[in-house]
Structures are given as C-alpha cells and as structure tokens.
Amino acid sequence: MNMNNREINRLLSTDSQGDDLTEKQKRIVESAIEMFSEKGFSASSTSEIARRAGVAEGTIFRHYKTKKDLLLAIVTPVMSNLVAPFIVRDLDKVLKQEYEHYEDFLKAMVRNRHDFIRRHLPIVKILIQEIPFQEELRSQFINLVAKDIYRRFEKIVIHFQEKGELIQVPPSSVIRLSISSIIGFFFARYIFLPENEWNEEEEINITIQFIMNGFKAR
Structure with a gap:
C-alpha cells in the first residue's frame, strides 16, 4: 500500500x-x-x-507513548473523518432509494459496501481486526456509525414486513442475521481466504439467496 x-x-x-x-x-x-x-x-x-x-x-x-496510542492516533481520526461520514454518506446512495423487493436492497447494499472495502482495504482491515478487541474503537463505531445505520435499516425491514414480503419476526433479528451473513462473506474474501480464486458475483448472489431463504414470506 x-x-x-x-x-x-x-x-x-x-x-x-x-x-x-x-x-x-x-x-x-x-x-x-x-x-x-x-x-x-x-x-x-x-x-x-x-x-x-x-x-x-x-x-x-x-x-506515541505506547503501541496502542499509535493505533488510536491512526484509527480515531480516521473513524471520525473518513469512515463515519463516508459510510453514512456513501450508504445514503442505497438507503435513500426505493426498492421493489428486500432482495434488491440487499444486492445494492452489498455491492456498495464491496466497492467501499476495495477502495479502503488497509484501513478497513485494521477496523475489522481491532474493533472487537479495542473498547475505545468499538464505542466510537457504535456512536458514529452503527446507531444511525441500524435505525435506517430497521425502517426498511419494517417496510418489507408490512408489504408481506418478509416473515414477521423482530426486525432486529432480520438485521442481525442479514448483516452477519454479509460480513461473513467479506471476512472470508478479504481476511481469511484472500488468496483464493473468487467468483465474487456468484458468491454475493449465494449470500443474498441464503438470507432470503430464511426471511422471505412463503
């Protein structure tokens, strides 16, 4: 890099x-x-x-007094100046659109995040690797990014539940399991198995179909 x-x-x-x-x-x-x-x-x-x-x-x-201070000196302003506003602003392209189906929304969101990750991979890898283990970073991410995105994601899920497209389970469950599946794909693609030969379009479609098989109303 x-x-x-x-x-x-x-x-x-x-x-x-x-x-x-x-x-x-x-x-x-x-x-x-x-x-x-x-x-x-x-x-x-x-x-x-x-x-x-x-x-x-x-x-x-x-x-920098310690190695952790060096990490925080890098990640804290990056979280505030790049990740938080960029994620929110960039996701606006997805969240402000109207979609006929929840599946269409998922496809747009995954492709949007995929593009973001590829353009900012070194920083994203640090965030992914360290947020679960660094309380300061986790708190920043929740306050700057996660709360706002969750509220907007919830409105979309409720909309498709009211249309009868998604099963009637707590919206938080739909959000949690949808995001877990998507993040699982990104973890495998960029953290665990980056050297593998990936058919990214096929893997994205498989991931979305996996989510829809669990939540689509029959």
Whole structure:
C-alpha cells in the first residue's frame, strides 16, 4: 500500500485545518498502517514499525507513548473523518432509494459496501481486526456509525414486513442475521481466504439467496 503525504494528512487530521505531521511521523504512520493491516495489531511490534519507517524505535515513543496510542492516533481520526461520514454518506446512495423487493436492497447494499472495502482495504482491515478487541474503537463505531445505520435499516425491514414480503419476526433479528451473513462473506474474501480464486458475483448472489431463504414470506 502506498500513501502520499497529502493522503496521510487528510486521514489523520482532527480538525478542518489539520496539523501537518513531521516527515518522520508520516513514515511511522504509513508503516504502522501497513503493519497493522498485514499482521494485526497484536502481532506487530514497534521495532518492526520503526525499521520499516527507517527511524529509531525511540522516535515512535517520543510521539506515541505506547503501541496502542499509535493505533488510536491512526484509527480515531480516521473513524471520525473518513469512515463515519463516508459510510453514512456513501450508504445514503442505497438507503435513500426505493426498492421493489428486500432482495434488491440487499444486492445494492452489498455491492456498495464491496466497492467501499476495495477502495479502503488497509484501513478497513485494521477496523475489522481491532474493533472487537479495542473498547475505545468499538464505542466510537457504535456512536458514529452503527446507531444511525441500524435505525435506517430497521425502517426498511419494517417496510418489507408490512408489504408481506418478509416473515414477521423482530426486525432486529432480520438485521442481525442479514448483516452477519454479509460480513461473513467479506471476512472470508478479504481476511481469511484472500488468496483464493473468487467468483465474487456468484458468491454475493449465494449470500443474498441464503438470507432470503430464511426471511422471505412463503
């Protein structure tokens, strides 16, 4: 993954102006993103990050007290400046549309998220790998993204239940199992088995049919 200085400043700026990072900080951040994405937070060491960045390990600790501080320095502004507004704004293209069937909505949502993941894969991998284990990141994601998306998703599910297209179960169950199946596809595709040969269109269709077989009214 190659990121230029402008991209790093844009991702990590915490206000509208954004304080420029030093050249060494930019190299540290870029190396940390690469390492966390490739190996995960726990398996990455500050010595490896320093070596890849071409700086002394002590330089990292002059800017970031701990490895976790480095992770949060990367992910927290990214969550606020890129992920939260981009996910919400980008998903608006899906959520604001009217669909004849729930299956059509699922297809649009999966393809929209698939495109987003491919364009921001290193950061997305860090978020996927670390949100379940880092309370600060989990709280940020819930507050900045999940609550808003859940409310809007719920309205769509209720709409199709009222049309008689989906079975009458709690909307939360439809949302939970739909999202679990979709995330399962993305986990397999990009985290567990990225080297496999994937027929992505076929796998997306299979995933959606699996969901519909469980929730479509007979």
